[in-house]
Amino acid sequence: MKIVCGQLQPPRRRERSEPVILFVVAEQMFAIAASAIHEIRSTDSISAAASEIVGKDMPQVRYRLRRGRTLYYVVNASKHFGLPASRPTLVLVLRNFRAAVLVDQIDRMETMSRLTALPQSFSGPERAWYRGLTLIGESVVPVLSASGFLTERQFAQLDALDDSIVDPVQSEAASAQNEAQGVALR
């Protein structure tokens, strides 16, 4: 058996501190780099800019959101992570990715001083979901990767749905009607 003290090797980590936003989905806390977030809005304030996506096989993405000239796909975080259903009240609009994320609430901002790599035993899609893990107090908090919400292939599938709409005039009218009425983002 090994003698621990002499053998203990620190995990691979980055020591540079980084501001992160801690948020909660279905009572689970996550962290995401503040620099990865373009804006945070309440679901109520943004529902007028959202429209429902129909005819696709991606239950975690039910809405698209227009912000200026950009169309964002809205990912329900509780469905994405397989958590119990929750009542999202906020939308995190990501920077550099055409995705927005429905979350329950923001907990606080924090400075993350240490990011450790996800242990290699984790072998599922979580390897794409997380940049790594951090310790906030005594709690292990997964740090999300902004690119982990939708794959390139999923973006392409969603874009294809938009492109496949037969009558662009009718579609625009329907979208405008949706946007005028607003939808409840869930």
Next chain:
Amino acid sequence: MTIPAAAQRKSFVILPLGGRSVSFPAESVIELVAPGKLQTFPHRTPWISGVIVRRGRTIPVCDLSRLLSETSAAVGRFYLIVEWRAGGTFDWCAIPVAGECELASAEEILPVDALTASEAPHITGFLQVAEERLEILDLAKLIDEHRPSLDASAAESAS
């Protein structure tokens, strides 16, 4: 075909697993600790039940029974922390242990037969302890055996 037996004396940590015992080479065992607070976050690796923090290091808790496709073990009284090689680096797993662990040494490691070597490459040999013939496990190989199916399911879920 048989794999040649190692001649030198080696130490092993024997741990109970359901109604039997299995062993790990002692050099792969870091320590045996009292169970700490199990923390969880979303993931899809079925044999990991959560993580513990030990000296500032986050260690996944791996259900050995599940990796061996056996009935899940009872709640662990201890965690046996085992090191395994993941690619070019070393990683640790905390394995819940329901009973007492033993340290044993053996001069002779019984070789695995060809069928075992092909069907269960994570068994690197056998240890004869009294009447019992115990499997010597290679955790890296055991985890690797489960990776391809996960990769496939991840690809499916992404499609």
